[in-house]
Amino acid sequence: MSLDLKMAASVVRTATALRTSSSRPVAFVRKIPWTAASSELREHFAQFGHVRKCTVPFDRETGFHRGMGWIHFSSEEELQNALQQDSHVVDGVKLHVQVQRPKVLQGDQTSDEDF
Numbered sequence: 570m571s572l573d574l575k576m577a578a579s580v581v582r583t584a585t586a587l588r589t590s591s592s593r594p595v596a597f598v599r600k601i602p603w604t605a606a607s608s609e610l611r612e613h614f615a616q617f618g619h620v621r622k623c624t625v626p627f628d629r630e631t632g633f634h635r636g637m638g639w640i641h642f643s644s645e646e647e648l649q650n651a652l653q654q655d656s657h658v659v660d661g662v663k664l665h666v667q668v669q670r671p672k673v674l675q676g677d678q679t680s681d682e683d684f
Contacts, residue, residue, distance in 0.1 A: 593641065593669075594641070594642040594643070594644055594645045594647060594648035595639055595640065595641050595642070595648070595668075595669035596614070596639065596640040596642070596648055596651055596652065596666050596667065596668065596669060597637070597638075597639055597666075597667050597668070597669040597670075598610065598637060598638050598639070598640060598657075598664050598665065598666050599636065599637045599664070599665040599667075600636060600637075600662060600663065600664050600665045601625065601634065601636050601637060601638055601659065601662075601664060602636075602659060602660045602661070602662040603633050603634065603636065604660045605659045605660045605662075606625075607623045607624070607625045607634075607638065608623075609659055609660070610623050610625065610638060610640065610659065611623040611640075613657065613659050614640045614642075614651055614657075617642070617647055617648075617650040617651040617654070618642050618643060618644065618646070618647025618648075618650055618651070619642065619643040619644075619647065620640055620641065620642060620643075621641040621642065621643050622639075622640075622641035623638065623639070623640055623641070624638055624639045624641075625637075625638035626638070639669060640666075648668070651666060652666060652667075652668065654666075
């Protein structure tokens with residue numbers, strides 16, 4: 570593969586990753602209390618719109634979740650509705666909610682997202 574083709578492929582991968590990541594309305598949530606389950610987060614954020622997916626990763630060693638997660642909304646408007654809320658409280662704990670920043674791929678890195 571020539572150098573020009575490699576560079577072009579890298580540019581296409583980067584542009585595709587930016588387009589797909591930034592067009593997906595996802596909130597990153599921190600400070601999730603260990604007592605809260607993903608179903609509680611889904612229920613809380615459903616008041617702002619349709620929650621397509623709620624992901625809370627677990628630690629295999631402790632069996633508890635890691636205190637962070639992602640809320641995938643159906644639209645950008647729903648995400649903005651959630652972000653405009655002054656505070657989000659679940660199980661008596663104030664959550665930190667922000668926009669999930671898009672991943673910027675550089676060089677020959679690839680994304681694990683489905684395109």
